[in-house]
Amino acid sequence: MVGKTAGEKCRAVSPPKVVHRPHESHAPTGDQVSRYEIVDLFAGPGGLDVAANRLGIPVTGIEWDADACATRRAYEANLKKEDPHVLTVQGDVRLFGPEKFPTANVLTGGPPCQTFTVAGGGAGRRALDQVLAFIERMADGEDVRDAVALLDDERTGLVLEPLRWALAAIGRGEPYEAVILEQVPAVLPVWQAMATVLRANGYSVAEPEILHTEEYGVPQTRRRAVLVARLQTPGNPVEARLPEPTHQRYRKDDPPIPQPPAVFAPWVSMGEALGQHDFTVVSNYGTGGDPKARGRRTDKEPAFTVTGKISRNRVLTVRDGVEHDSRFGNEEAGLLQTFPRFYPWSGRAIAQQIGNAIPPLLGAHILTAALDLPPRADGKISLGYDGF
Numbered sequence: 001m002v003g004k005t006a007g008e009k010c011r012a013v014s015p016p017k018v019v020h021r022p023h024e025s026h027a028p029t030g031d032q033v034s035r036y037e038i039v040d041l042f043a044g045p046g047g048l049d050v051a052a053n054r055l056g057i058p059v060t061g062i063e064w065d066a067d068a069c070a071t072r073r074a075y076e077a078n079l080k081k082e083d084p085h086v087l088t089v090q091g092d093v094r095l096f097g098p099e100k101f102p103t104a105n106v107l108t109g110g111p112p113c114q115t116f117t118v119a120g121g122g123a124g125r126r127a128l129d130q131v132l133a134f135i136e137r138m139a140d141g142e143d144v145r146d147a148v149a150l151l152d153d154e155r156t157g158l159v160l161e162p163l164r165w166a167l168a169a170i171g172r173g174e175p176y177e178a179v180i181l182e183q184v185p186a187v188l189p190v191w192q193a194m195a196t197v198l199r200a201n202g203y204s205v206a207e208p209e210i211l212h213t214e215e216y217g218v219p220q221t222r223r224r225a226v227l228v229a230r231l232q233t234p235g236n237p238v239e240a241r242l243p244e245p246t247h248q249r250y251r252k253d254d255p256p257i258p259q260p261p262a263v264f265a266p267w268v269s270m271g272e273a274l275g276q277h278d279f280t281v282v283s284n285y286g287t288g289g290d291p292k293a294r295g296r297r298t299d300k301e302p303a304f305t306v307t308g309k310i311s312r313n314r315v316l317t318v319r320d321g322v323e324h325d326s327r328f329g330n331e332e333a334g335l336l337q338t339f340p341r342f343y344p345w346s347g348r349a350i351a352q353q354i355g356n357a358i359p360p361l362l363g364a365h366i367l368t369a370a371l372d373l374p375p376r377a378d379g380k381i382s383l384g385y386d387g388f
Contacts, residue, residue, distance in 0.1 A: 036177070036371055039101045041093045041109030041162055045071040045353040048108055049086045050339065051363030054383050055373060058084040060101060062093050067347030068356075074344035093161050094145070098169040098176075106371070107166055107176040110358055111159040113187050124186075127156045132193050134160055138167060139197045159187065163194050170201050178240075179203070179229040180370050182358055185210045191227040203229040206240040215245035216365045217265070217381075219273035220303035220336050224362065228370040243369035246381070250302050271299030273335050281328075282314040303336045308352030330354060338362075338383065 036057050040048050043061025045068045052059040063069050072088040079086060089096070098104070116127035130151065134144045138160070145164075148157035162181055169175050179198060181191060191208035198205050206228045213222040230240040247265045248256060256266030271277045276299065283295040283304045295304065304313065310333045315326045328336075333354045334343050338361035345353065364381050367373065375381060 036106050037104045038106045038108055039098075039104035041107070041165065042111050042158070043072065043088070044068050044110070044357050045345070046075050046086070046343075047337070047339070047357035047360050048110075048363045048367075049075065050343075050360035050383065051358075051367055053079065053083060053086055054360075055364060055367055056084055057106075057367070057371075058086070060085075060087040060089060060104065062089045062091060062096060064090070064092055065353075066090065067349055068353050070347035071343075071345050071350075071353060074346045078344060093158075093165075098165055098172060098174070102174070105177045106180070107162060107169070107178070108180045109162045110182050111161055112155055113159045113183055113190070115153045115156040116159075116186060127153070128186075128189060130156060131159055131190055135163065135190070135193045135197060138163055139200065159183075159190055163197065166198065167201070175202070175231050177231050178370055179227070180366060181227040182224045182366065185223050185225050188225040191225055195227060195229070198229045202232055204232050204238065204240040205229040206242045209242055211242070211362070211366075212245075212249050213359055213362050214250045214267045214302045215247050215264075216243065216362050217247050217268050218302075218338055218359045218361050219268040219270055220306050220359075221250050222305045222359065222362075224358070226366060228366065230370070238372070241369050243365040246365075256300070267302050269300050270297070270303045270336065273303075273338075274299075274332055278317060280316045282316060284312045284314070306333050306336050306355055308349070308355035310351060310355065340383075 038052055038057055038059040040059055040061040043063040049059050049061055061072060069088055069090045076086050116124045134148060137144050151157055166176060166179050188208055188210060195205040195208055208225060208227045210223050210225050213220060226242060228240045228242055230238045232238060245264060248267050250267050279299045281297050311327045315328060317324045330345055330350050333351060335341060337354055337357060338359045361383055364383060368381055
């Protein structure tokens with residue numbers, strides 16, 4: 001995140017030495033896991049960390065926001081000593097580079113992109129054009145950091161950081177084995193441009209796509225643009241791939257019809273995820289307050305996209321013929337994002353932390369496909385708690 005004073009910036013220091021540890025039985029085993037270590041840019045409160053931990057992969061996350069770091073550190077403190085490590089470096093990713101994390105061989109990130117996701121705004125389109133132009137210059141070997149620093153809004157350049165890290169690692173002769181990026185759908189043109197650059201530098205890149213989270217067992221409808229790249233070498237002609245859907249896509253008014261095991265499972269509903277039933281959610285998001293524009297979903301459907309403003313949604317129940325109006329709290333929001341029920345949310349702006357995070361279950365699907373990790377014996381991907 002940006003907007004802190006210079007005095008609040010963390011000094012770039014080398015991370016602690018990594019000790020790889022075996023993980024408990026629900027994690028994949030063997031060389032597929034033990035040889036991977038992740039450095040996660042713009043790591044947030046730990047969505048990808050939960051996924052990596054459950055898969056047995058150590059991860060170091062770089063995050064600016066003090067509140068998100070407080071949550072991450074509370075999560076770290078609760079881990080068992082035999083778990084793979086989850087480390088936090090609080091600071092600006094622009095002050096770091098791959099040389100500070102020499103044991104990491106997988107780069108992940110979900111950089112903020114507010115400046116070019118302005119709905120229908122000409123300013124957003126101009127910011128996107130600037131980013132695409134910088135990617136072309138970076139592909140030609142130019143260091144664009146000084147030029148990026150002159151932009152009217154410094155956040156515009158943050159989305160370039162994963163590419164800077166990837167190219168810097170290539171320049172050091174130690175390219176990442178995998179690059180995995182995710183963000184809101186508006187970032188898809190950026191991922192497509194970066195895919196071209198990575199392919200020119202020896203990577204197989206799955207064509208970036210927009211994934212629907214409910215198709216991966218997440219009990220909400222959320223769309224994320226995802227890029228997966230794998231380094232190809234003469235002895236390792238691996239092909240990058242995105243995860244295959246495991247559940248039905250949600251379509252309004254379509255019932256969750258069970259499919260044959262070889263096809264798709266029904267989507268996961270709010271009621272199933274929360275262990276609560278017989279309620280209706282009325283969404284006020286994006287309606288401008290117009291009651292006629294408000295969406296409604298029952299407990300038998302996935303949630304609307306979980307955002308930092310989830311408390312604006314009304315949760316209606318009827319008891320003894322009387323309608324009661326309540327709101328989802330942080331615990332419910334976290335569960336709908338597939339975080340553990342008692343995840344140690346800390347600091348301020350917790351609802352925003354939750355809404356900004358990648359759902360851990362989606363992260364587990366992406367990591368499993370991107371790194372060719374073996375599935376469980378039953379062929380499923382699970383985080384091992386709360387039914388997910």
